[in-house]
Amino acid sequence: MRVTQGTFSYLPELTDDQIRAQVQYCIDKGYAVNLEFTDDPHPRNTYWEMWGLPMFDTRDAAAVMTELAECRRTYGDRYIRISAFDSTHGWESLRLSFIVNRPADEPGLKLVRQETGGRNIRYTTVPYATEKPEGQRYGVV
Amino acid sequence: MDTITPVDTATAPMSGKDRYRAGTMEYKKMGYWVPDYVPSDTDIIALFRVTPQDGVDPVEASAAVAGESSTATWTVVWTDRLTACDKYRAKCYRVDPVPNAPGQYFAYIAYDLDLFEPGSIANLTASIIGNVFGFKPLKALRLEDMRLPVAYVKTFKGPPTGIVVERERLDKFGRPLLGATVKPKLGLSGRNYGRVVYEALKGGLDFTKDDENINSQPFMHWRDRFLYCMEAVNRAQAYSGEVKGTYLNVTAGTMEDMYERAEFAKELGSTIIMIDLVIGYTAIQSMSNWARKNDMILHLHRAGHSTYTRQKSHGVSFRVIAKWMRLAGVDHIHAGTVVGKLEGDPATTKGYYDICREEFNPTQLENGVFFDQHWASLNKMMPVASGGIHAGQMHQLLHLLGEDVVLQFGGGTIGHPGGIAAGATANRVALEAMVLARNEGRDYVNEGPEILDAAARHCQPLRQALDTWKDVTFNYASTDTPDFVPTATAAE
Numbered sequence: 028m029r030v031t032q033g034t035f036s037y038l039p040e041l042t043d044d045q046i047r048a049q050v051q052y053c054i055d056k057g058y059a060v061n062l063e064f065t066d067d068p069h070p071r072n073t074y075w076e077m078w079g080l081p082m083f084d085t086r087d088a089a090a091v092m093t094e095l096a097e098c099r100r101t102y103g104d105r106y107i108r109i110s111a112f113d114s115t116h117g118w119e120s121l122r123l124s125f126i127v128n129r130p131a132d133e134p135g136l137k138l139v140r141q142e143t144g145g146r147n148i149r150y151t152t153v154p155y156a157t158e159k160p161e162g163q164r165y166g167v168v
Numbered sequence: 169m170d171t172i173t174p175v176d177t178a179t180a181p182m183s184g185k186d187r188y189r190a191g192t193m194e195y196k197k198m199g200y201w202v203p204d205y206v207p208s209d210t211d212i213i214a215l216f217r218v219t220p221q222d223g224v225d226p227v228e229a230s231a232a233v234a235g236e237s238s239t240a241t242w243t244v245v246w247t248d249r250l251t252a253c254d255k256y257r258a259k260c261y262r263v264d265p266v267p268n269a270p271g272q273y274f275a276y277i278a279y280d281l282d283l284f285e286p287g288s289i290a291n292l293t294a295s296i297i298g299n300v301f302g303f304k305p306l307k308a309l310r311l312e313d314m315r316l317p318v319a320y321v322k323t324f325k326g327p328p329t330g331i332v333v334e335r336e337r338l339d340k341f342g343r344p345l346l347g348a349t350v351k352p353k354l355g356l357s358g359r360n361y362g363r364v365v366y367e368a369l370k371g372g373l374d375f376t377k378d379d380e381n382i383n384s385q386p387f388m389h390w391r392d393r394f395l396y397c398m399e400a401v402n403r404a405q406a407y408s409g410e411v412k413g414t415y416l417n418v419t420a421g422t423m424e425d426m427y428e429r430a431e432f433a434k435e436l437g438s439t440i441i442m443i444d445l446v447i448g449y450t451a452i453q454s455m456s457n458w459a460r461k462n463d464m465i466l467h468l469h470r471a472g473h474s475t476y477t478r479q480k481s482h483g484v485s486f487r488v489i490a491k492w493m494r495l496a497g498v499d500h501i502h503a504g505t506v507v508g509k510l511e512g513d514p515a516t517t518k519g520y521y522d523i524c525r526e527e528f529n530p531t532q533l534e535n536g537v538f539f540d541q542h543w544a545s546l547n548k549m550m551p552v553a554s555g556g557i558h559a560g561q562m563h564q565l566l567h568l569l570g571e572d573v574v575l576q577f578g579g580g581t582i583g584h585p586g587g588i589a590a591g592a593t594a595n596r597v598a599l600e601a602m603v604l605a606r607n608e609g610r611d612y613v614n615e616g617p618e619i620l621d622a623a624a625r626h627c628q629p630l631r632q633a634l635d636t637w638k639d640v641t642f643n644y645a646s647t648d649t650p651d652f653v654p655t656a657t658a659a660e
Binding site: 028032037045049111119122123124125148150 | 332335336339340341342343372395398399402403405406407408409410411435436437527545548593596597600601603604607608609623626627
């Protein structure tokens with residue numbers, strides 16, 4: 028299974044050069060780039076853990092790549108994504124978000140159906156990994 | 169550009185006893201032609217394309233449009249004198265010949281804000297397009313554009329979700345969204361219908377969509393469709409880990425039925441519902457209120473619009489419909505593809521997209537935008553491009569339509585030789601490859617075919633899509649094109 032959240036998840040894993048080019052694109056557009064990681068790939072898990080603050084004053088993608096290498100060393104067994112924040116009035120949200128690191132094995136998500144009134148079904152999506160406590164879900168790289 | 173100059177004292181408005189003597193009088197003498205009028209910041213301004221009958225003076229025809237869309241009737245009435253009628257009379261203040269269109273004139277007409285009920289598209293349109301389009305002295309009439317003052321814009325709530333919040337809810341940023349309309353649009357049972365939804369979403373689309381005429385027919389009851397579609401959506405979400413959606417069309421014969429369907433969609437956990445333009449402006453505003461109250465994205469299918477938007481001589485331009493819909497409050501609106509099978513000149517379509525997505529629209533005659541328009545922080549509408557588009561056009565679509573758009577590949581997904589999921593994957597891979605290349609600074613418009621070929625090397629379904637549809641284009645002349653070439657500027 029492959030979690031396909033984020034732009035570029037349908038492409039082969041991006042190389043560091045490709046990631047750097049995307050980061051530089053964001054920086055040149057005036058966006059603040061941030062790294063976030065998680066071991067809970069639920070589609071509505073909005074708040075991944077932040078690896079520091081968005082890098083508001085960084086002009087060179089190299090600094091982000093250094094942080095990414097550092098983040099991978101610590102959390103290489105988890106999902107890591109790059110998020111780019113645009114503070115322009117009328118937007119003030121993300122402009123780009125893509126996964127740059129994923130667990131070696133992705134067991135996927137379970138769909139639980141609870142039969143209720145009539146033919147209605149209440150659906151619950153559960154990542155198999157989250158059945159273990161945080162930090163122990165994908166083993167250690 | 170020539171402006172018809174108003175130094176004709178014979179047409180100056182009359183006053184007092186002369187003005188209100190019983191009988192008929194030229195509209196331009198009744199105060200509907202005020203060439204030295206300077207519109208105030210709070211006036212609503214309408215630009216009409218007027219085609220007078222042979223022998224009818226264009227200024228008189230334009231003054232008549234002002235009159236018939238505001239206070240006038242065919243004869244003088246003394247009861248005007250009980251009112252502040254100078255204020256309530258719409259004022260035509262400028263008439264220009266249309267470039268390269270003999271017999272047609274652009275008439276600028278200003279309306280006082282007090283003529284309109286706050287927050288009601290029905291009221292606005294009852295005035296502006298209510299009576300006047302059947303007026304006999306005119307051969308034809310078209311509402312080309314409107315300037316909506318901020319004071320009026322602020323009486324509307326606008327799109328319930330907007331582009332930014334829609335993206336936040338879907339957790340999808342930096343690329344166009346992908347959708348497909350389920351086909352065939354009539355005849356599938358609920359179970360078969362859900363199969364199409366599941367395959368398309370699983371393959372990589374973000375959305376699937378009911379078609380405009382899928383409501384509740386003998387072959388598929390609406391509840392059946394909703395239940396099977398939500399099974400498909402939830403299965404695809406679990407399969408991919410992504411948020412998915414399907415536009416459940418709640419269009420029905422009565423508001424009560426629509427509310428019932430919308431409530432059921434919410435109960436089942438749908439992120440989005442859909443309505444058709446044919447339900448009417450008041451119904452659209454009601455469904456917008458409902459969507460706002462229930463955290464629902466509201467998709468509008470512009471069913472029926474071409475009956476009055478397509479011909480340049482008569483009707484209402486789609487740019488005006490788009491403005492009304494941004495006020496009325498829908499989140500998605502079909503706005504053309506340029507390259508697909510349906511009407512859409514590139515410059516005119518650009519004008520529509522700007523109206524949907526920008527906070528401020530500057531006057532751009534070359535795109536058919538005649539007025540500066542401030543949107544006063546009303547949410548943005550996500551334009552939807554649907555009809556005869558395929559993966560091989562991805563570079564053109566990204567270039568022409570930008571990033572904040574839903575690209576809907578119906579046939580281009582479901583008609584894929586490898587199946588629906590393969591069709592969806594082809595579109596998603598083509599899209600992501602193109603965005604990647606654009607962000608890398610490549611000349612993706614010219615290198616588009618090579619970028620797609622390279623992406624197809626790791627994606628067999630994309631290879632098949634490119635081979636199947638490589639020669640499909642729809643190159644026909646547009647009927648609705650701008651009247652001004654890019655270098656033209658407005659004459660004053």
